[in-house]
Amino acid sequence: MTLLSVDGLRKTFGGIVAVEDVSFDVDRKEIVGVIGPNGAGKSTTFRLLTGFHTPDAGRVEFAGEDVTDLSPDARARRGMIRTFQIAQELTGMPVMQNMLLAAQGHPGERALTSALGVGGTDAFEAEQRDRAEELLKLLELWELRDEYAGNLSGGQRKLLELGRSLMADPDLLLLDEPMAGVNPDLTDRLLERILDLRDQRDMTFLFVEHDIDAVMRISDTVVGMHNGAVLSMGSPAEVQSDDRMLEAYLGGEI
Amino acid sequence: MALLDLLLVVGIIAGVYSLLAIGMNIHWGDTGLLNFAHAAFFAVGAYTSAILTTPVLETGLLAERVVGFDLPVVAGIAAGTVLAAGLGFVIATTSVRLEGDYLAMVTLSSAELVRLVIHNEAWLTTGAQTLKNIPRPLESTVTTLPVSYDLFYFLLVWGLVAVTYLLFERMSSGPFGRVLHAIRENDDVALALGKDVSRFKLKSFAIGAGVAGLAGSLWAHYVYAISPVMFLPSLTFLIWTAVILGGAGSYAGAILGAVVIVVLRQVTRFIPGSVPFADQLPYIRLMFVGVVLVVVLYYRPEGLLGNAQRLQAGTSEGE
Numbered sequence: 001m002t003l004l005s006v007d008g009l010r011k012t013f014g015g016i017v018a019v020e021d022v023s024f025d026v027d028r029k030e031i032v033g034v035i036g037p038n039g040a041g042k043s044t045t046f047r048l049l050t051g052f053h054t055p056d057a058g059r060v061e062f063a064g065e066d067v068t069d070l071s072p073d074a075r076a077r078r079g080m081i082r083t084f085q086i087a088q089e090l091t092g093m094p095v096m097q098n099m100l101l102a103a104q105g106h107p108g109e110r111a112l113t114s115a116l117g118v119g120g121t122d123a124f125e126a127e128q129r130d131r132a133e134e135l136l137k138l139l140e141l142w143e144l145r146d147e148y149a150g151n152l153s154g155g156q157r158k159l160l161e162l163g164r165s166l167m168a169d170p171d172l173l174l175l176d177e178p179m180a181g182v183n184p185d186l187t188d189r190l191l192e193r194i195l196d197l198r199d200q201r202d203m204t205f206l207f208v209e210h211d212i213d214a215v216m217r218i219s220d221t222v223v224g225m226h227n228g229a230v231l232s233m234g235s236p237a238e239v240q241s242d243d244r245m246l247e248a249y250l251g252g253e254i
Numbered sequence: 255m256a257l258l259d260l261l262l263v264v265g266i267i268a269g270v271y272s273l274l275a276i277g278m279n280i281h282w283g284d285t286g287l288l289n290f291a292h293a294a295f296f297a298v299g300a301y302t303s304a305i306l307t308t309p310v311l312e313t314g315l316l317a318e319r320v321v322g323f324d325l326p327v328v329a330g331i332a333a334g335t336v337l338a339a340g341l342g343f344v345i346a347t348t349s350v351r352l353e354g355d356y357l358a359m360v361t362l363s364s365a366e367l368v369r370l371v372i373h374n375e376a377w378l379t380t381g382a383q384t385l386k387n388i389p390r391p392l393e394s395t396v397t398t399l400p401v402s403y404d405l406f407y408f409l410l411v412w413g414l415v416a417v418t419y420l421l422f423e424r425m426s427s428g429p430f431g432r433v434l435h436a437i438r439e440n441d442d443v444a445l446a447l448g449k450d451v452s453r454f455k456l457k458s459f460a461i462g463a464g465v466a467g468l469a470g471s472l473w474a475h476y477v478y479a480i481s482p483v484m485f486l487p488s489l490t491f492l493i494w495t496a497v498i499l500g501g502a503g504s505y506a507g508a509i510l511g512a513v514v515i516v517v518l519r520q521v522t523r524f525i526p527g528s529v530p531f532a533d534q535l536p537y538i539r540l541m542f543v544g545v546v547l548v549v550v551l552y553y554r555p556e557g558l559l560g561n562a563q564r565l566q567a568g569t570s571e572g573e
């Protein structure tokens with residue numbers, strides 16, 4: 001069953017064509033890896049999918065609904081959550097607060113319920129703290145829960161960003177280079193976790209990653225991009241052996 | 255006794271300024287919104303309450319005003335608060351969706367517009383003249399009690415400061431405040447996590463403006479008489495100073511900052527008129543506040559009660 005349907009997306013910046021006629025479908029519970037050299041248009045595609053850029057042309061459908069004209073926050077509330085390639089931590093907020101912010105449908109986010117602490121705010125908050133604890137332990141950030149996010153290392157920031165997006169419990173998670181700067185041991189465990197979430201919570205993943213090994217290991221489908229366009233699409237093995245992709249990477253081996 | 259009376263008056267002014275600073279702190283300290291219209295919200299609260307609680311003047315040379323409602327003071331204060339919040343909402347609507355600091359420009363011009371309306375629409379506000387005979391709440395009751403009216407009003411104002419402080423403190427440290435803080439730090443993250451950033455900004459702006467309106471109403475009912483010169487942009491800048499001095503983001507700091515500013519200004523009032531440059535005193539007093547601000551920020555960049563760790567973490571680049 002198709003969860004995300006992308007049709008003919010195009011985006012130019014002045015003279016630069018960043019994304020050119022990009023189309024693909026993502027099924028529910030599918031893990032799709034997006035690869036391609038620097039500047040291929042991967043992050044721009046993510047921004048178009050999540051509403052941070054308006055496309056010059058094309059259509060995005062999510063869960064059967066045309067979301068092309070929806071704002072980023074409206075898309076997020078429908079279950080599409082993204083991370084940023086350059087971790088966007090709320091540096092002046094503690095790690096735990098970064099996590100709790102991502103909780104969806106928090107009753108305490110209305111001014112009055114927050115001020116008066118009514119409407120099930122405290123119970124919901126306690127529940128979310130437990131979820132955050134579990135995720136932070138997985139990400140090896142639990143000891144740092146009260147630290148300001150601005151004091152984390154680069155790799156820790158990427159991990160927090162991943163944890164925060166998981167806190168939102170999305171249907172579709174768009175991860176822009178989630179493993180960049182993360183040590184290999186932890187990368188392995190996070191990949192396991194992604195597979196678990198897919199199996200147990202029916203989560204769907206679309207992720208950009210330069211760590212080709214990781215992409216090949218967990219992806220059901222790989223989308224290879226180059227110069228803004230989709231060059232190759234198929235199973236990891238197919239894309240890996242596609243001559244056009246090899247060429248895109250300057251003849252190097254993927 | 256005279257000293258006590260003076261302290262009460264200064265205390266009442268400090269309480270009113272504290273409310274203004276609390277309102278500014280939800281804007282700037284919590285949400286990172288630039289508001290240069292605080293004096294206008296204060297004025298809307300004061301004039302709304304004054305117009306609603308006074309009768310129309312029937313005769314007299316300056317009886318230009320043709321509206322007046324003679325309502326109970328409580329109704330005036332409630333309406334002043336709500337109307338100021340409404341104005342804040344409308345002003346913010348024009349610019350919350352725009353990138354950058356349009357809100358700063360819109361607030362700056364709206365404040366001037368409000369002042370011009372008050373100045374020119376004499377049928378409503380008595381214009382440049384003083385709007386007089388604003389009733390004091392429970393005045394006849396209090397005079398039968400063994401306390402002075404100033405003491406009563408002091409307790410009333412500071413009671414409201416305390417309640418407002420508690421509510422805002424809870425709001426700020428709860429899930430609602432968390433979203434405001436996220437918006438202050440990084441709009442895009444809040445959007446990516448599904449927060450309706452514009453709505454939160456509107457709410458923050460309306461709530462802070464409402465408190466400024468409440469302060470205005472309380473002010474009007476204390477001083478009997480108001481005129482447009484009480485609501486100049488310099489008031490907005492004084493409140494900014496109070497918030498920065500106390501430590502942006504801290505409500506206790508906002509109150510402390512307001513108290514410090516009011517005390518500084520009252521103390522400098524007693525400089526005798528015979529000193530050199532006495533005719534320049536208003537400017538010297540303003541400069542004095544500026545110097546104190548610079549000195550405090552030199553030693554405590556986060557302000558008196560601000561959070562130094564947050565400031566430091568917020569400016570770190572990581573890696």
Ligand SMILES: Nc1ncnc2c1ncn2[C@@H]1O[C@H](COP(=O)(O)OP(=O)(O)OP(=O)(O)O)[C@@H](O)[C@H]1O
Nearest residue numbers: 013016018036037038039040041042043044045085
């Ligand atoms: N806001 C922008 N303004 C101008 N040009 C842009 C903008 N965003 C992206 N581009 C250009 O679009 C092209 C694609 O950029 P994009 O960030 O999508 O690449 P990418 O595939 O994510 O690369 P990387 O692997 O290095 O992250 C690049 O040439 C980039 O310079």
Ligand SMILES: [Mg+2]
Nearest residue numbers: 042043044085
């Ligand atoms: Mg990128």
